[in-house]
Amino acid sequence: MDGIIMLKGLIFVCLIASSTARELKAKDQGSIYNHTLATILVEYAATVYVSDLTELFTWTCPRCNDLTKGFQILDLIVDVKLCLQAYVGVAPDLNAIVIAFRGTQATSIQNWIADLFWKQLDIEYPGMENAMVHHGFYSAYHNTTLRPGVLSAVKRAKELYGHIPIMVTGHSMGGAMAAFCGLDLTVNYGSRNVSVMTFGQPRIGNAAFASYYSKWVPNTIRVTHEHDIVPHLPPYYHYFPQKTYHHFPTEVWLHNLGFGLLVYAVEKVCDNSGEDPSCSRSVTGYSIKNHLWYYGVRLGGENPGFCRIVERDLAAYGTVDVDGNVILSRDIPSSVLRMNVEPNEDGRLM
Ligand SMILES: *[C@@H]1O[C@H](CO)[C@@H](O)[C@H](O)[C@H]1NC(C)=O
Ligand SMILES: *[C@@H]1O[C@H](CO)[C@@H](O)[C@H](O)[C@H]1NC(C)=O
Numbered sequence: 001m002d003g004i005i006m007l008k009g010l011i012f013v014c015l016i017a018s019s020t021a022r023e024l025k026a027k028d029q030g031s032i033y034n035h036t037l038a039t040i041l042v043e044y045a046a047t048v049y050v051s052d053l054t055e056l057f058t059w060t061c062p063r064c065n066d067l068t069k070g071f072q073i074l075d076l077i078v079d080v081k082l083c084l085q086a087y088v089g090v091a092p093d094l095n096a097i098v099i100a101f102r103g104t105q106a107t108s109i110q111n112w113i114a115d116l117f118w119k120q121l122d123i124e125y126p127g128m129e130n131a132m133v134h135h136g137f138y139s140a141y142h143n144t145t146l147r148p149g150v151l152s153a154v155k156r157a158k159e160l161y162g163h164i165p166i167m168v169t170g171h172s173m174g175g176a177m178a179a180f181c182g183l184d185l186t187v188n189y190g191s192r193n194v195s196v197m198t199f200g201q202p203r204i205g206n207a208a209f210a211s212y213y214s215k216w217v218p219n220t221i222r223v224t225h226e227h228d229i230v231p232h233l234p235p236y237y238h239y240f241p242q243k244t245y246h247h248f249p250t251e252v253w254l255h256n257l258g259f260g261l262l263v264y265a266v267e268k269v270c271d272n273s274g275e276d277p278s279c280s281r282s283v284t285g286y287s288i289k290n291h292l293w294y295y296g297v298r299l300g301g302e303n304p305g306f307c308r309i310v311e312r313d314l315a316a317y318g319t320v321d322v323d324g325n326v327i328l329s330r331d332i333p334s335s336v337l338r339m340n341v342e343p344n345e346d347g348r349l350m
């Protein structure tokens with residue numbers, strides 16, 4: 001028994017030592033993994049799946065309680081036809097603007113994953129030579145009602161609070177959209193302090209794209225979990241590294257180490273290649289269950305494969321565009337955040 005306890009202690013010390021070393025390494029790369037922040041942002045990524053817009057907009061849904069308490073939504077945007085959803089708001093505890101995306105739920109998750117195998121790198125990312133991305137993920141953010149809704153809310157929040165940090169998050173396809181949004185805010189709107197954290201995100205572009213992306217949005221964490229299949233897709237072929245899909249850094253791989261009584265949860269901060277062979281790529285991606293749970297939080301719709309929205313008593317906030325998309329919008333009381341940061345000297349608010 002003593003032996004087991006000693007062994008446990010030894011393994012524990014080794015894990016602490018190695019994780020500390022990794023954190024230092026991650027800092028050198030400019031992207032700092034913060035476990036506490038991840039457990040908060042995963043809840044934001046989970047709430048964006050809520051289909052009762054009234055509960056979501058007023059932040060009274062059952063999921064809207066725990067670590068996200070006090071959040072104030074500015075804009076809630078639903079693309080009804082494509083079944084996409086996003087919100088922008090201010091989080092008093094984080095003293096930040098939080099943007100969360102939900103990808104399509106129009107088909108079952110099994111069908112959606114099966115389709116991922118065949119996604120082509122079929123358009124060039126504007127202004128970035130040789131950077132190819134998948135058209136579907138790109139246009140879910142860039143060519144829908146989500147982008148103007150998100151940008152307008154960010155602009156309003158910045159008028160009120162200046163250059164406070166912006167945190168963009170999403171799970172699965174929502175993670176792909178979060179990455180495009182973070183890049184857009186940085187490249188096209190000169191936003192500073194943009195960080196992106198995604199959960200179970202698929203690959204979205206090629207190596208050239210990943211390299212541009214990580215220069216523009218270095219503060220990006222891409223969390224993967226055990227055998228989650230989605231981060232393995234669309235496939236990466238290591239013998240054609242320039243031609244195929246390639247993840248951007250920095251991956252953090254959540255997995256368990258050990259056997260039986262000696263199992264420890266490890267959060268491995270991976271290297272700056274985006275395709276660290278010792279992280280999730282060291283295992284086979286076969287699990288949908290691992291895709292739907294991150295940090296003990298379930299991510300996914302209440303009725304997967306079935307897109308619906310429920311809304312009551314929101315006429316005062318809502319507009320519906322010609323395509324039937326819903327945009328709920330309001331201004332925030334200026335007292336939500338502790339700090340009222342001055343706009344930068346150049347007066348730019350975006
Ligand atoms: C991690 O994030 C939490 C929540 O935002 C914050 O309170 C804490 O200071 C951060 N820790 C570090 C080391 O930055
Ligand atoms: C944008 O969407 C419209 C209609 O939804 C479509 O006709 C158009 O081809 C799309 N453009 C791009 C660049 O994806």
Ligand SMILES: *[C@@H]1O[C@H](CO)[C@@H](O)[C@H](O)[C@H]1NC(C)=O
Nearest residue numbers: 095163164165192193339341
């Ligand atoms: C980022 O946000 C922090 C906290 O609000 C602030 O202290 C810092 O100056 C900001 N950095 C930039 C470049 O705006």
